Amino acid sequence: MAENGVGDLRAATAQAWRAVERMRARLDDLGGGGVLGVLGERIAALLGEFAWEIGMVDPAEAPPGTRLDHVGIVVRDLRAAATLYGDLLGGTLVTGGVHHGVGVRSMHFTYPGGPGGTSGGTKVELLEPMRPGPIARFLEARGSGGMHHLTFFTPDLTNAIDDLARGGLTVVDIDRSAPEWHEAYLSPRDTQGCLVQIAQSPDIERVAGITVDSVLRDEWEWRDHVPRRVTTEARR
Known part of the structure; x- marks a missing residue:
């Protein structure tokens, strides 16, 4: 063989x-x-x-190879988008919440047939801006939103960065501050205009108890790239 x-x-x-x-x-x-x-x-x-x-x-x-984990899509109405990508297109909500640092509310949906099922299949990430910032500017520039980025998972971010740099690509915004999420981006000038994120992270597992309504009520927030349930007192 x-x-x-x-x-x-x-x-x-x-x-x-x-x-x-x-x-x-x-x-x-x-x-x-x-x-x-x-x-x-x-x-x-x-x-x-x-x-x-x-x-x-x-x-x-044996480490897995680099693989596409999700496509990031900026939307104007997260509930309507969740109905489309969840109920109508058959996606299963696996995680989501508010990312205060970036100023977005997000949801991840996965689909049948991907490698690894719920935890390892390719996903769609929906991003709704909550305040002025890069995601809000992206939305306003395009009117109805659209694809914002591709996220690839790699078992070794350092090696991936070295390989990409040797291939002539410009690696920017390397961030290793979160315990279980290390990331870098490729300049859109080198990727035909698409923002590409390379991340080293465990598989995104389905969060027990998460629902579309609870995400929209801001009952979940991202902390170090992990969704955490927010207490009632913290939301007051």
């Missing part, structure tokens, strides 16, 4: 391994055991045997 074919198999096996680990963790949360517990252990064993056959000592050690 060609080396790139083996590489693809290793990446797919690592992704499947992480999905099984998430499933086993969820089973533990639910009490574990039973037929599903046995099935999870058997799947893990089979993946381990297959990983050995293609030269992977530990499938959990």
Whole structure:
């Protein structure tokens, strides 16, 4: 088999391994055991045997490649946009909230068929400006909003930055201040006019209890790129 074919198999096996680990963790949360517990252990064993056959000592050690995580879209009416991308287009709300530093309210929707399901599939991020700022200026310049950025996830931001720079691209606004979210941007002058964000982060998991209405009521806010529930007292 060609080396790139083996590489693809290793990446797919690592992704499947992480999905099984998430499933086993969820089973533990639910009490574990039973037929599903046995099935999870058997799947893990089979993946381990297959990983050995293609030269992977530990499938959990194989990092995933850079992948498109979400498309950012600026909207004028977040509720109407949530109806379109959620109810009408079949998206599932996974996270969202107010980002006070940027002055936006956002929601992330994921869609069936993406790698990894809810946590690993490609998503749409809806961004509604709350006050004057870059997102508000983008909206006003285009009237009805539109695609604002593409976000790619990478397992190693430092290596990604080095590779992009060697490729002649201009990397700007590198930020490693958040514990679990490191990011950089590519200048739109080098990307055919599209803002490209490169981020190193865990997969965006669905937030328990989040709803469109609760996001619109500002019951969630982003802190260090993680959505947190806001207490009633804090919102007064």
